[in-house]
Amino acid sequence: MxxxxxxxxxxxxxxxxxxxxxxxxxxxxxxxxxxxxxxxxxxxxxxxxxxxxxxxxxxxxxxxxxxxxxxxxxxxxxxxxxxxxxxxxxxxxxxxxxxxxxxxxxxxxxxxRYDEQEMAVITDYLDNTIRVLRAQVAKLTQTDPGRA
Amino acid sequence: MxxxxxxxxxxxxxxxxxxxxxxxxxxxxxxxxxxxxxxxxxxxxxxxxxxxxxxxxxxxxxxxxxxxxxxxxxxxxxxxxxxxxxxxxxxxxxxxxxxxxxxxxxxxxxxxRYDEQEMAVITDYLDNTIRVLRAQVAKLTQTDPGRA
DNA sequence: CTGGATAGTCCACTCTAGTGGAATATCTGG
DNA sequence: CCAGATATTCCACTAGAGTGGACTATCCAG
CATH class of the missing domain: 1.10.10.10 (Winged helix-like DNA-binding domain superfamily/Winged helix DNA-binding domain)
Structure with missing residues (x-):
């Protein structure tokens, strides 16, 4: 890896x-x-x-x-x-x-050091990552078995 | 902002x-x-x-x-x-x-959805971000006034 | 073989940060 | 104006997670 x-x-x-x-x-x-x-x-x-x-x-x-x-x-x-x-x-x-x-x-x-187009790619990536993480948090919290 | x-x-x-x-x-x-x-x-x-x-x-x-x-x-x-x-x-x-x-x-x-070149930009960004964060952690820990 | 160092554990203790219940002051709908 | 709801605080209590010191087993240098 x-x-x-x-x-x-x-x-x-x-x-x-x-x-x-x-x-x-x-x-x-x-x-x-x-x-x-x-x-x-x-x-x-x-x-x-x-x-x-x-x-x-x-x-x-x-x-x-x-x-x-x-x-x-x-x-x-x-x-x-x-x-x-x-x-x-x-x-x-x-x-x-x-x-x-x-x-x-x-x-x-x-x-x-990044030009405008590169920054666009980066922010797109960050935006998606944030979205995914939040979705995962929501999912994990939803199915949370509680603090046994 | x-x-x-x-x-x-x-x-x-x-x-x-x-x-x-x-x-x-x-x-x-x-x-x-x-x-x-x-x-x-x-x-x-x-x-x-x-x-x-x-x-x-x-x-x-x-x-x-x-x-x-x-x-x-x-x-x-x-x-x-x-x-x-x-x-x-x-x-x-x-x-x-x-x-x-x-x-x-x-x-x-x-x-x-990203092509090879775009991924290169992204990993470069991530690499730099990680580097900066680690440096900041080192700096903060170094000058740590201790847990008074 | 022996004496000191090391790895892990156990114990009694302490400190922190939370909880639930009750008190106080204030707001709001009728 | 009054009754109930809301915001914050105080209090006594509890649960959790860490500490320091002591103990056991094992390793290793001489």
Whole structure:
């Protein structure tokens, strides 16, 4: 068998995620939560529950730790005073902005060598790969025998 | 900002890993261990410690669970009777072979549409991406402030 | 053959992160 | 205004997974 790019990429991605989390001092749940907040913008705490697959009561602790570490801030929602909005803390964001800027720079370095047509092939490939992976996740989750 | 393929792919990969592990009834450490064994072939138990980043004493439990679930077998090492070799259990492997066969089939479905030159571009891209990710992991791990 | 190193295991302990239930504050439909 | 629903938090508890230390069996250098 030649090089298994799928396996290698997959492993590299997972290790990268773990390395980032470790670097930030976050566990898997916290890291995932932070990612959701960074991508999704300010959102009520409860919105994290389905994303993380944990109960609502666990969120208090997760958010506590994220806040204590300085990555997010709790802000009362003016529109609904029961809610607490989570916003990424801009004063701490550079820390992890730096990580991804570094990654982006390194990626851009070789990406710039592809012409437009080549990039089209690559994005097509990535698009399809993402689609397939998501479909597999859906399938695996669907037929999940549960956590016995 | 257009679609962020890097983020989407990365997320999809991580979710896929998690879904597989959940499907197999394994936690992160066990899943990783199984991956190492499947890729690396029979190996003494102790060889897993550096891979997983856990102490030697934790391995007994991890291997116990993997063995109980039927994914690996303990076999005495004839060359060194202190050692116990871990081998993937071929009778159970189909379970997860099925998962990856399914993935491989789905990937092959669209991959077959690329011609040789296009595949060369794609593998070049993947190769570079893997290289960059590994470099970033090394960098992050190096400057790791430790788990305070 | 012997003394020290190595592989694996067992044990008691600890730490983390989750759960369910209850409390509080707030919103919303009638 | 009131009754029920919703968002978050607090609390006591539990389950899991790792640690360090000690033990056994085995290997190997001298």
């Amino acid at each position: 030649a090089r298994d790019y799928g396996w290698e990429l997959s492993t590299a991605v997972v290790l990268f995620h773990e390395a980032v989390a470790r670097r930030l001092g976050l566990n898997a749940a916290e890291h995932k939560a932070l990612g959701v907040i960074l991508r999704g913008g300010p959102m009520p705490i409860g919105a994290l529950a389905p994303e993380l697959g944990v109960g609502a009561t666990a969120l208090t602790g997760i958010v506590d730790r994220l806040e204590k570490a300085g990555y997010v801030l709790r802000q009362p929602d003016p529109a609904d005073r029961r809610r607490t909005l989570l916003v990424a803390d801009p004063t701490k964001t550079p820390d992890l902005g730096g990580i991804f800027a570094d990654l982006g720079r390194a990626m851009g370095e070789f990406q710039s | 257009a679609r962020d393929y890097g983020w989407e792919l990365s997320t999809a990969v991580v979710l896929f890993h998690e879904a597989v592990a959940r499907r197999l009834g394994l936690n992160a450490a066990e899943h990783k261990a199984l991956g190492v064994i499947l890729r690396g072939g029979p190996m003494p138990i102790g060889a897993l410690a550096p891979e997983l980043g856990v102490g030697a004493t934790a391995l007994t439990g991890i291997v116990d669970r993997l063995e109980k679930a039927g994914y690996v077998l303990r076999q005495p090492d004839p060359a060194d009777r202190r050692r116990t070799l871990l081998v993937a259990d071929p009778t159970k492997t189909p379970d997860l072979g099925g998962i990856f066969a399914d993935l491989g089939r789905a990937m092959g479905e669209f991959q077959s």
